[in-house]
Amino acid sequence: MENAITASESSASPTPDDVANIGTTTKRRWIILAASLLLVGGGIFTAWAMGLGSGTAPVVGYRIVNEFPHDANAFTQGLVITDGVLLEGTGQYGQSSLREVDLKSGRVLRQQPLSPRVFGEGITVMGDRIYQLTWKSGICFVYDAKTLQPVDRFRYRGQGWGITHDGTHLILSDGGYNLEFIDPKTFKTIRRIRVIDGRRRIDNLNELEYINGEIWANIWHSDYIARIDPKTGTVNSWVNLTGLHPRRPHREAVLNGIAWDEQSKRLFVTGKNWGKLFEVVTVSTR
Numbered sequence: 001m002e003n004a005i006t007a008s009e010s011s012a013s014p015t016p017d018d019v020a021n022i023g024t025t026t027k028r029r030w031i032i033l034a035a036s037l038l039l040v041g042g043g044i045f046t047a048w049a050m051g052l053g054s055g056t057a058p059v060v061g062y063r064i065v066n067e068f069p070h071d072a073n074a075f076t077q078g079l080v081i082t083d084g085v086l087l088e089g090t091g092q093y094g095q096s097s098l099r100e101v102d103l104k105s106g107r108v109l110r111q112q113p114l115s116p117r118v119f120g121e122g123i124t125v126m127g128d129r130i131y132q133l134t135w136k137s138g139i140c141f142v143y144d145a146k147t148l149q150p151v152d153r154f155r156y157r158g159q160g161w162g163i164t165h166d167g168t169h170l171i172l173s174d175g176g177y178n179l180e181f182i183d184p185k186t187f188k189t190i191r192r193i194r195v196i197d198g199r200r201r202i203d204n205l206n207e208l209e210y211i212n213g214e215i216w217a218n219i220w221h222s223d224y225i226a227r228i229d230p231k232t233g234t235v236n237s238w239v240n241l242t243g244l245h246p247r248r249p250h251r252e253a254v255l256n257g258i259a260w261d262e263q264s265k266r267l268f269v270t271g272k273n274w275g276k277l278f279e280v281v282t283v284s285t286r
């Protein structure tokens with residue numbers, strides 16, 4: 001594709017094949033543009049249909065600070081940065097893994113594959129342990145944070161989607177509107193909160209991140225992140241990331257993955273099978 005364009009821009013006259021290639025290139029660009037617009041439009045429609053950002057909580061926008069390469073084969077289900085180390089949990093049966101990733105190059109430094117029988121979901125690091133949920137297996141794997149070797153596991157009820165922690169409890173989402181607080185020693189459920197914006201329950205809570213006393217949650221199949229009060233479940237505000245990485249390879253390649261670097265106070269987001277990982281800041285849209 002690029003060669004065809006270069007040939008047409010050189011001093012030599014274009015051959016009939018070059019002209020045909022240019023026509024194909026232009027056509028493909030239009031198709032990509034139309035597909036991108038459909039995806040962005042679809043995202044806005046989905047958000048509207050889900051009622052996101054139309055409740056009582058204010059909506060803020062974003063600005064891209066940095067872009068980094070991201071493994072487009074990674075079906076991102078969990079994202080975390082601790083002590084400058086980027087960790088990612090990926091999903092899909094036969095492709096699920098826990099991995100340490102180099103932020104700047106996107107290269108996988110270390111990787112722990114999961115059994116092909118389980119579908120990896122969210123991850124979090126609490127103390128010297130990494131926790132990784134599974135979608136429908138009801139098993140949370142526990143790893144040594146230094147070696148990435150599995151050291152323990154526990155069972156939970158229902159589906160596993162996102163996980164984070166507040167320093168005391170693990171916090172889990174199951175794809176619904178509840179968040180469950182679990183004791184990391186006994187693995188017992190301590191409490192649940194129902195996430196609401198005004199009177200609307202906010203469903204499809206997915207990947208999570210605990211940031212400055214709030215739980216941030218990706219809402220599945222939307223470009224919105226809910227910032228949730230962990231005491232009440234009320235959405236304090238929304239971050240609208242519409243337009244971020246519009247060239248998505250398929251319908252399930254949705255925004256999913258929030259990592260907050262507490263040391264550098266930097267925020268990173270990516271999506272399933274995205275070729276990029278973004279450092280962003282939130283900005284007021286008023």
Ligand SMILES: [Ca+2]
Pocket residue numbers: 078079080123164207208209257258259
């Ligand atoms: Ca996260």
